[in-house]
Amino acid sequence: xxxxxxxxxxxxxxxxxxxxxxxxxxxxxxxxxxxxxxxxxxxxxxxxxxxxxxxxxxxxxxxxxxxxxxxxxxxxxxxxxxxxxxxxxxxxxxxxxxxxxxxxxxxxxxxxxxxxxxxxxxxxxxxxxxxxxxxxxxxxxxxxxxxxxxxxxxxxxxxxxxxxxxxxxxxxxxxxxxxxxx
Numbered sequence: 001x002x003x004x005x006x007x008x009x010x011x012x013x014x015x016x017x018x019x020x021x022x023x024x025x026x027x028x029x030x031x032x033x034x035x036x037x038x039x040x041x042x043x044x045x046x047x048x049x050x051x052x053x054x055x056x057x058x059x060x061x062x063x064x065x066x067x068x069x070x071x072x073x074x075x076x077x078x079x080x081x082x083x084x085x086x087x088x089x090x091x092x093x094x095x096x097x098x099x100x101x102x103x104x105x106x107x108x109x110x111x112x113x114x115x116x117x118x119x120x121x122x123x124x125x126x127x128x129x130x131x132x133x134x135x136x137x138x139x140x141x142x143x144x145x146x147x148x149x150x151x152x153x154x155x156x157x158x159x160x161x162x163x164x165x166x167x168x169x170x171x172x173x174x175x176x177x178x179x180x181x182x
Contacts, residue, residue, distance in 0.1 A: 022163035028151055029111050029121075029160040036124060037108025043101035062097040066090070069134070077137035085134060103127065111155070114165015119181030121155035128152055 010018070042048060042059035050057045060068070073085035089096050103123065110120035128149035135145055159182065161167030167182045 019163070022160070025155070025158055025160035026114065026164040029114060029117055029155055029165070032121075032124070032151055032155065033108045033111025033113075035108070036104045037112060040101055040104030040106075040108055043097070043104065062101065065100060066093055066097065072134045072138055075138050076134055078133050081130065081133040081136070084130070100127075114161030114163075114167050115170070116181045117161030117165060117167055118156050118159060121152045121160075122181070125149055125152040125156050 039059050043062045043065065046061050046063070048058045048061050048064060050059065069085055069089060073082055073090065076082050076085070104127075107120045107124045107127075110116055111124070128145070132145040132149055159167060161182065162171065170182055171178050
């Protein structure tokens with residue numbers, strides 16, 4: 001194509017496939033937002049059990065989060081992770097339990113509504129990578145953590161809030177914001 005000409009308009013098939021891809025990423029974004037938000041609600045209201053007919057499940061409340069942190073910190077062999085857990089988080093749990101609670105609520109809500117989704121996913125990714133580091137030497141199932149942080153890594157890179165999200169509305173009004181985190 002000669003220099004100075006624009007790309008041709010994509011065909012209808014390409015636009016439909018792009019929209020489907022965007023919808024798939026939006027569904028992933030909303031799903032992860034619901035997971036984080038539900039765990040934040042669990043921490044906020046101190047409940048763990050969910051019963052929906054025959055379906056039984058649990059979430060992680062503040063007490064269980066502290067217990068996991070204590071147990072895993074005692075077993076981890078990663079010095080920086082161990083230091084953060086045992087010398088910063090656990091001694092100041094009264095503060096950090098609420099930081100974690102409101103992070104999960106905030107990140108979850110942002111992902112659900114699709115606002116600043118890449119920034120929200122990056123914050124969630126940080127939390128999940130810390131947990132992966134905490135579990136690193138605990139002889140866990142090999143894929144226990146990657147299914148939690150790989151999708152957040154993708155969502156931190158791809159603008160998934162532009163479909164079924166508020167990022168699309170923000171960009172429509174202010175095209176100059178068509179960059180990260182929108």
